[in-house]
Amino acid sequence: MPVSPQAEAAHSLVTSLQSRFVEGLEDVARRHDHPGSFFEVEWLRDEGRHGGGNRYTASSRGFFNRASVNVSQIHYDDLPEKKLGSATALSTIIHPENPHAPSVHMHISWTEMKDGSGYWRVMADLNPSVLHPEYRDRFTRCLEKAAPDVFEDASAQGDRYFFIPALGRHRGVVHFYLECFQSGDPDADRDLAHHVGDAVVGEYPRILEDAVRQYPEADAAARAEQLAYHTLYLFQVLTLDRGTTSGILVHDQNDLGIMGSLPAVVDRDLLASWKRHVVAPQDELVQGLVDALPAGSRVEIDDAAKLRLAQVVRRHYHEHPEALKQQASGDTIPPTVDNHR
Numbered sequence: 254m255p256v257s258p259q260a261e262a263a264h265s266l267v268t269s270l271q272s273r274f275v276e277g278l279e280d281v282a283r284r285h286d287h288p289g290s291f292f293e294v295e296w297l298r299d300e301g302r303h304g305g306g307n308r309y310t311a312s313s314r315g316f317f318n319r320a321s322v323n324v325s326q327i328h329y330d331d332l333p334e335k336k337l338g339s340a341t342a343l344s345t346i347i348h349p350e351n352p353h354a355p356s357v358h359m360h361i362s363w364t365e366m367k368d369g370s371g372y373w374r375v376m377a378d379l380n381p382s383v384l385h386p387e388y389r390d391r392f393t394r395c396l397e398k399a400a401p402d403v404f405e406d407a408s409a410q411g412d413r414y415f416f417i418p419a420l421g422r423h424r425g426v427v428h429f430y431l432e433c434f435q436s437g438d439p440d441a442d443r444d445l446a447h448h449v450g451d452a453v454v455g456e457y458p459r460i461l462e463d464a465v466r467q468y469p470e471a472d473a474a475a476r477a478e479q480l481a482y483h484t485l486y487l488f489q490v491l492t493l494d495r496g497t498t499s500g501i502l503v504h505d506q507n508d509l510g511i512m513g514s515l516p517a518v519v520d521r522d523l524l525a526s527w528k529r530h531v532v533a534p535q536d537e538l539v540q541g542l543v544d545a546l547p548a549g550s551r552v553e554i555d556d557a558a559k560l561r562l563a564q565v566v567r568r569h570y571h572e573h574p575e576a577l578k579q580q581a582s583g584d585t586i587p588p589t590v591d592n593h594r
Contacts, residue, residue, distance in 0.1 A: 259371060260339040262443060263363035264326050267343035270361065270450040271324045274345060275309045277458035278320065285465055287316035296507045298327050304339075308510050313517040318348040318483070319554075321513030329367075338365045342374075343450070344496070346514035348486075349461060352479035353468035355381035355388055356486070357457045358425075358514070360496065361446050373434040373446050374496075375407070377453050378415060380425035380486065382479035385468075388460045389426045396429045399452035400445055407431050410583035417489050419530035424489045432583045480551065483516035484523045487554070490514055491542055491566055492535055493581040501567050512559035522550045534573045541565040 275291055282290040290311045297305035306325030311317040328339040342362035349356065358378050365371035379392040397404045411428025429449065436442055471479075490497050500511040521543060528539040545561035546552045554562075570577060 257339060257365055257369075259439065260326070260328065260341055260363065260365055263341040264324075266443065266447055266450070267324050267341060267361060270343055270454055271309070271322050271345075274454045274458075275322050277454060278311075278317075278322075278347065278461070281458050281462045281465075282311075282316040284462070285316055290316055291320070291322075294510070296510060298504065298506055302331070304328050306507070306510070308513060310513060314350060316350055318350045318479075319513070319515065319517045320347045321345065321510070322347075323510055323513060325507070325510075333367075336366055338367045338369075340364045344514075347457070347461075348483070348516050349465070351465050351468065352382040352471050352475040353385065354461050354464035355379050355385075355392075356425075357392075357453065359450070359453045361450050363443075363446075371435070373431065373442055375429070375431040375434060375446050375449050376411070377427075377429045377449055378411060378425045379427040380482075382482040383475050384426060385464070388464060391456060391460060392427045395452040395456040396427070396449065399448040400429070403431065403445070404429070414581045414583040415489070416581070417485070417493065419492075419527060420485070420488075424486065430583050480518065480520050481523060484519040487515050487519050487542075488524060488527060488539075491562060492531065492538055493579075495577075495580050495582070498566060498570060498577070498580060501563050502570055505563070505567070508560055508563040509556055512563055515554045515559060515562070518551060518553055519546070520550060521546050521548075521552045532579070534569075534576050535579055537573075538565070538569045538576070541569060 279291060291309040293307055293309055295305065295307045304327040306323060308321050308323035311320035313319055322345040324343050326339065326341040329335040329337055340362065342360065344360045346358045347356060358380060360374060360376040362374045363371060377396060379389060381388065400407065407429045410432065411430035412423065414430050415424040415428045417424060434442060497511060501508065525543045528536050531539055542562060542565055545565050546558060
């Protein structure tokens, strides 16, 4: 374990949020005849010498289309040549099977350098396949209440980060994003991360419960919207998301965990059609992603496909490191990748 008390406190925070979130999601699934939806998977960084993590994953195509609640902590106290001391993170994505229930993403992490400096990354966003304004508004209010002093700035930064230039639209409908956040008051910063996590862990299961009760059935049009949206989600994550790319480039010991955010099924033909909308060399990346998927139109993203997709992303940025500049950014660009090297 890292020696830093800040890293220990961050780990305690994210593991508590992980436990409570999984419990809350399990409770909703159980009430809808899907008990025991989540199972735990552990992974190690360099056989445990530099940390690792665990994730709770839901079986696909049950109550959840795809769900993953990950905690990780890596540390390099024994490697003096590295600038990074430790990185502690909770990263979760929930894609319900019911298209009327919105997907949610949350990421809370503490990154600490060897010199003792550090920063938080706090993200929470609501991503519906079928928009129901009441859920959007509830999620917005819970974040505004949790972080009133920074909500406006975090929303603006989130809107910038989750915008997809090639398609002229955002990934979701509520975007809260603080990058490299440090106010000068470490206790207040940790409390802010905790408040945002508490808000999402508390409110999202209630939104999920209400959605599946209010809209127990989904017609063909709603399913089609969900398939198109899940395809867009994969497109954004694998072509624009710096967190996903950073994780893939740093190491290959948790590719399945990093790819745990991908929905279970996407439209391969729709993904291929977006190649013409991106600028070079990202057109090569989109084509590589399409080629990594199974043949057909409506295709499953199983573990084998996840591993192929991770390799495509890793190879692309090794061959085109300049393309990292085309990825999403809010107000600042985190130095995570360089600091791991």
